Amino acid sequence: DAGVIQSPRHEVTEMGQEVTLRCKPISGHNSLFWYRQTMMRGLELLIYFNNNVPIDDSGMPEDRFSAKMPNASFSTLKIQPSEPRDSAVYFCASSSEGVNEKLFFGSGTQLSVL
């Protein structure tokens, strides 16, 4: 199994540009999570999908952030327009059906907004 696959691995962009991060969860996993990691705030849950439906997006910082899951094998996190304070490592994770299931994380996307 290839695990959770994220792309790109690194992204450098200028303030105001649109950024799209991509994630392919582990095949057969029903739940998908987007986390953001910064030195200031640690690991924060942004949004959680179950069976492709957004369940909890209370962690999404503001309207500039949006996430979609058009099918069971693909999700995107978009920031438009990006700002320097969005610079962070963004992780995607997936888990099996159920409430108390361990999450498997991807390698993350290191985003730098200049």
Place this chain on the structure above:
Amino acid sequence: GESVGLHLPTLSVQEGDNSIINCAYSNSASDYFIWYKQESGKGPQFIIDIRSNMDKRQGQRVTVLLNKTVKHLSLQIAATQPGDSAVYFCAENWANTGFQKLVFGTGTRLLVSP
């Protein structure tokens, strides 16, 4: 002014020693807990989990202890090796939300000297 990031507590041990990493969790209703290991440049990696109906669980070289009375979790690593050097996170599942909501602690850095 200078921004202040999270100050990660650090545990320094000698190779071969036993390590104990502690974590205080916040939600008394949490019913599932996980320890993750994160190496530099990588995503969090699952180590061991425990459900709230248990107070101890053992894996290979690792043991997790749960004390619900004081909302405390610990990770014990036996015969610590240089490859164990990483940041360790505890995570709790906020079950009273009705769905999977894994909330992470701030982390502890483990440094193992040969």
